[in-house]
Amino acid sequence: MKRRLTQWISTILFNIQGANFFTGKISTSPTKNICVPGLNCYSCPGAIGSCPIGALQAVAANAKFKISLYVLGIMMLYGSLMGRWICGYACPFGLVQDLLYKIKTRKFKLIKPLKYGKYFVLVYFVLLFPVLFVNNYNVGRPGFCTYICPSGTLFASFPLLLTNPSLRNALGMIFNIKVAILLFILVSSVFVYRIFCQMLCPLGAFYAPFNKIAFYQYKVDMDICVECGLCEKACQMGINPVTHPNHLDCVRCQDCIHVCPVNAIQPIKHFTKPIQLEKGDIS
Amino acid sequence: MKKNMRWILVIMSITMITFGALRGEINIVLEKAIMICFECIGLG
Structure with missing residues (x-):
């Protein structure tokens, strides 16, 4: 109960500008230069902080830098203090999965090899993709946000697309892929506990080794x-x-x-x- | 040993945050975060 309350409080705090959900705009608050500890898309209309995974890719995709010391430092600080406590208590997408898992049905355990998927996602899609696949101006693109992130699809795509007809007209194949991934994760979260966290989440993969050395x-x-x-x-x-x-x-x-x-x-x-x-x- | 490691990581993190901020990474993070991220919403 205490955990659920903490999860709701963090989700609301990270997305406190709720009025933006009705206007179709996103927050331009200067607090967005700070990363929140959990996976919370900065294009979510209410978000007042940056997603650490999104910010890490944004800096790596920039022509000037290949790795972000600033974002990695913030993530390391969170990790050293709390480890994966963040996943359990302060991740909005973790809350969504927890609520879905409460649906009473037969439950399954994830097979161990699939748990290594998140480390691949972290290394390939988050760290390497923005650096390796660049255009003529040496600008890359965020691989995880573009092709996988279900949190962005749920908390940013849907609210923005509902209120912006011009954005709806620009949808294509990538959106369909992302919606398919989101649906797969939402449906399987009913049967497997935190399937996204166990299998795909690059933030969880980053915080994982900190469980061994964190203060918590x-x-x-x-x-x-x-x-x-x-x-x-x-x-x-x-x-x-x-x-x-x-x-x-x-x-x-x-x-x-x-x-x-x-x-x-x-x-x-x-x-x-x-x-x-x-x-x-x-x- | 573990206790020292924790503090070393905290000091390293703060150093990295400071160094990253000084070389202008904060502006890139903010610029990306205050505009609708087309990749995030599935527009590629």
Whole structure:
């Protein structure tokens, strides 16, 4: 419940200029020079921040730079502080998938090899595509935004196309491909938990290694763990939290923490002082 | 070791943000973000 509330608050905060949804314009707020932590298209009419993946490609596609230190720095900072907690709590497209997964039906686990797809998407479509495929003026194009991003299709395309007839007239094959990808992801999200995050999301792929070193981490107290296996059963990502509490695929949903009967899994608290016992405290 | 690594990453991130901002990347991000991104909405 607390997680869902945080997801709604972040989604609303990242897209606070809601009136733009009715005018067909997008925000021109100067805050858009800062990237938000989650996947939130900057062409979404209400967006007041930039999508980190979009911004990374925009700078790489520019003739002057091949890699964006500014955007990578922001992403590294988010990753070092929170790791994939961002995916679980502060990603608008993650919220959409979570809501769809609540539909009661038979559920399936994603096969492991498909989980590596997101690393390919990050390297090829986000980092290499804007640099390799350039026009005569040395300007590239954002591969992920152009051909894949379902978040852009859902939060930017549809609201803008509904309110701009001139944009509707310019639609072509690429739009059809993107809508097909979006539909595939929305439908499969009902059956497979966070299928986009597990399989295709380049932002999740970037944050994944930070789970191992971020300030926000889990630890398992093996002295009190009763090895009941409830946490492994509860994990929708198919991880065993006892053996891999900081697994690359963990989005910190905390289902394992809530289901543990002995509270053996806990987030590490870095900034709390250890309790100092004095003589006479224990009788 | 891990604790040091975290702080090194934070310092590195802040350095990269500063350096990137100084070489003018912020303007490119802002220019792209305040105009409708045709790639994002599927117009190629």
